[in-house]
Amino acid sequence: MAINSDVLVIGGGLAGLTSALKAAREGADVRLVSYKQSSLRHASGLVDLLGYTPDGEGPVTDPYAAMADLHDAHPYQTVGVETVRESMSMFDEVTDYRGDHTDTNALVPTHGGTVKPTARYPTGAAAGLASDDRDVLLVGIEAMVDFDAPHAAAHLEAAGVPFDVRGETIKFPGDLQADAKITRYAKLLDNNGEVAVRGRKKGARDALAERVNTVRENEARVGFPAILGDAHTDGVRAALEEKIGADVFEVPMGPPSLPGLRLEDALFEALDESGASFETGNPVVDFDADGDTIETVYIEKNGARIPNSADQYVLATGGLVGKGIESDRESVKEPVFDCHIEHGEDRYDWFDGDVFGDHAFASFGVETDETLRPLTADDAVEFENLRAAGSVLGGYDFAAEKSGSGVSIATGYVAGENAAAEAR
């Protein structure tokens, strides 16, 4: 006896979560299954719509205006610009992000010292916008190799930001190991845990603020690496702001990224509230189809194959990074349903010799019809009850365009909506 639902979403990243959430809000009985940790933990936590055109023009000020000029195969064209707006409204409703007051992109400094265009940013990053002309002090932690504050400050200066920026490196209060994980820092701040400073016990927030006060000159804004709490990040930031007397912000970081993980948590919470069920940690290993209708997929759990049946399916397994697309020496494949993926015969045609060149692999993915159903090599629908969303889609280079989150949200939204409509 299989586990049954109206809609089964495969994949627990931004696209899968959005699609499950939309389908559930449409009244469908939704189940989401995911295997690996999603790539959200690698993501900065910024939500980009479109930062640069495929021709490399940019940074784009108005992503919606720029979307209209994209080529026909781009997922944004498939779903339509208005739908992108709609999907972003749902995103704004279930998360605590900023940037929804305007269609204009924000420029946010990130850990290497560049700025990047993005449409939405966590509240914790709001005071750090590069178009705000108040002076900035960046504070790095001695033992954190991913954020060197003086280096990032010098790099921002070279980018011509409209404010003075300085970097200082401090020792984080307390006796953390040099290789402590970022979650250790975050927990200590979350709980305002006791640390010993010159033999006296203090709360970690107070001790940190005091250290910053010894190096701050009079900058109106102070930026930290994104370690300011996990469960109580707003409280941590408010406490630091009060004690330092300046606006405090987090600089988005590389993996493992707390803002990315916080976003994942927020979306799972929203999904839980919507009544959908989900199960993580087990891969889809096989499926049964009757002609071009998927009937059952099999999830491998503790060595057993558990059948899951649904009326409609959403494939949101990610791209090459998330392993929703795989390759070997000869070919590129979509491993769950073996959907067609267009690729060059010669593996040397899959990439460019320049690290930031025009890489074919960056656009690998399934092509779809206008309802996001994957297509075969001769443009027939692979399965009438399967839709694809997010990075498993082809036709766009999310890294160069800075469009990854937006495409995942918009296509996830549409795939979920269509699946729910069909399932009723």
Next chain:
Amino acid sequence: MAQTPHIAVIGGGSTGIGIARDLAMRGLDVTLVEQGNLTHGTTGRMHGLLHSGGRYAVSDQASATECIEENRVLRDIASHCVEMTGGLFVKRPEDDEEYFQQKLEGCKECGIPAEVVSGEEARAMEPHLAKDVEKAISVPDGAIDPFRLVVANAASAEEHGARIETHSKVTDLIIEDGEVVGLEVEHASGSGKRIHGREGGTEEIRADYVVNATGAWAGRIGDMAGVDIAVRPSKGVMTIMNIRQVDTVINRCRPKGDADIVVPHETTAILGTTDEEVEDPEDYPEEGWEVDMMIDTLKELVPMLDEARTIRSFWGVRPLYEPPDVGSDDPTDITRDYFLLDHDERDDLQGMTSIVGGKFTTYRMMGEEISDHVCEKFGIEAECRTADEPLPGSEDFSVLRDYMDEFGLRSPIGRRSVERLGSRADEVLKTSDPNPTVCACEGVTRAEVQDAISQSGSDLNAVRIRTRASMGNCQGGFCCNRLASELHGEYSEDIAREAWDELLQERWKGQRHALWGEQLSQAALNYALHATTQNRDRDPADGEPIDFAAFDTGVEAGSASGTADVAADGGRRDGN
């Protein structure tokens, strides 16, 4: 002689650096110039095998005998560069029994300790060997880190007063009255440690004698003096796996052939190789079928290689040489022996000797012979000490230490660091500052990176060869930016940025022969991290000035008046 002769050595590979160390230890003044980083040429592109000599025990017994001698010397003087893995010559059912016996005999004739082991015994040592491997001969092959060895030789040479100049290309030889009296050198940047972006310059280096140790490039130096040095460069491919499928060097026991060796090297295993003559040591085809051949042939010995992940492939060029009267057609027939070409005797050109041929394992012996030759020219009687004095890092060290207690490092990281640093571990790792890990794949800490920067300047590829940082699974995806940050402070932001770009590009390029499967996924992640989060593909510091005022200034920005008049040069505003 009253004054000390000054010897100019051209070439910063193992041969040149071995000569520089030897001559410097004998008290001569030495200047060594290298066009790229140390190991830039053939040395940095070898399979990392410390030969027992077994490979040549049938075909080239002179080389085999030299190999086993030097194998013993290097285990002693370069212990921190060597891992004595042991080696096996493996026989499959289709391989010739007679040759197997010849190999065994040959080893004995050359003084190479060799024993026959059964297929079962071989599989007990190496569980991933093919089920149908019949038997094997065990020999004392090992793995050696050519970068570490050359850097240690350079450090020793400098301790003895030598001047080592990298990124310094010889543009001409200075010849007066039929004698080579010096070099014209173009420095890619200022003298001493390399600094990117600073104006280089040319320098005339006068010398009493010149040693041409440029290997596959020897002909070019010869051309500058109008003498003919017919080196026959032969290329070979090496494919690096992401893990050690074997812990012993695995050789295929057959006369000669492509893709017949797997060398465990640090965290990886290196598959090799081919032997194909090329015209130009810097410009030859590197093709995917060669990589496929490595995997598809060597999986006959180690089946799991078929599905394994490879992190990159590289090609090296052997500087093969044979006397003009031999005339082999096939490069595999050319001897691996080395030759001193005294241009005075050979071409009536005084003041220069070239050393050609030879192999990495015998680098020290070659250095000794040419140093004897140079000393003889000047009537200097000085003993060679390179076989007796350990290299810096190899003076009495043990890796069995309490890493946490001594260095505050967790065991795997402490162990790898100490293995790399050898006896220099204390001076490098004992620090009162926090010492976080910069490169997690290879366990390289900040202290070790800073030590490398102090040796090599702002060139992150030079830091890489000293530390292995960015040479692991992720190929720099997670640590290129961190390494650039380690440069910043001592070096300005623009120099750090240039070094960062250079390393990122070097790591990317080297993966081109490995981009499928897990490694393509990794490359896609690296690309995403650098382009998406860090926006390094459109770094505003490199591009057109941005009109910051045209973007979101936030809802509650304090005084977001916006300044649209950003300096056109992207420079700083006043008021710092």
